[in-house]
Amino acid sequence: MFKVNDYVVKANHGVCQIIDIVHLDMPSIDKKREYFFLVPVDDRSMKVYVPVDMADQNLRYAMDDKQALQCIESMKSIDSAWIQNDKQRESFYKDALRSCDPTQLIAIIKNMFERKQDRLASGKSAIVVDDKYFKLAEEQLFSELAFALGIKKEEMLSFIQMKIE
Numbered sequence: 001m002f003k004v005n006d007y008v009v010k011a012n013h014g015v016c017q018i019i020d021i022v023h024l025d026m027p028s029i030d031k032k033r034e035y036f037f038l039v040p041v042d043d044r045s046m047k048v049y050v051p052v053d054m055a056d057q058n059l060r061y062a063m064d065d066k067q068a069l070q071c072i073e074s075m076k077s078i079d080s081a082w083i084q085n086d087k088q089r090e091s092f093y094k095d096a097l098r099s100c101d102p103t104q105l106i107a108i109i110k111n112m113f114e115r116k117q118d119r120l121a122s123g124k125s126a127i128v129v130d131d132k133y134f135k136l137a138e139e140q141l142f143s144e145l146a147f148a149l150g151i152k153k154e155e156m157l158s159f160i161q162m163k164i165e
Helices: 054-057 065-073 086-099 100-122 128-149 152-165
Strands: 007-010 012-024 031-040 048-051 059-061
Touching: 007 031, 007 054, 012 048, 012 128, 031 054, 048 054, 054 059, 065 100, 065 128, 086 100, 086 128, 100 128, 128 152
Parallel strands: none
Antiparallel strands: 007 012, 007 059, 012 031, 031 048
């Protein structure tokens, strides 16, 4: 189970540090409940609360440096996530972002990159939805990798390129 000072990943908030375990009164629930009080490492002014009894569904431990390097080394072998139907593809993108699973993030980043290159090569413009999810997935993945490796997020792309070449 998670404990105070652990670093975890929370969808939509990235890597967070567990600062405390607090009791909050929720009038709508009519009972006191324990919550993990989290602070995102990229925005120390933000406060995030996750019910302790729901933590295993909403949090996972952040990668350490060894796991981050293994993740980068596995990038070449991860297949892109191609889904023909636009609505299903967007739903898959959303699910991948919510999962915070690096493998799924890499798969959709690869898919969107390949799709954009194909469209540009045939004289078409990039798709706005793909660009949106590409940026979100890249931000989420690069933030965690940068945290784990002690590298600036802005340097992750060149670091990854160096490692996989």
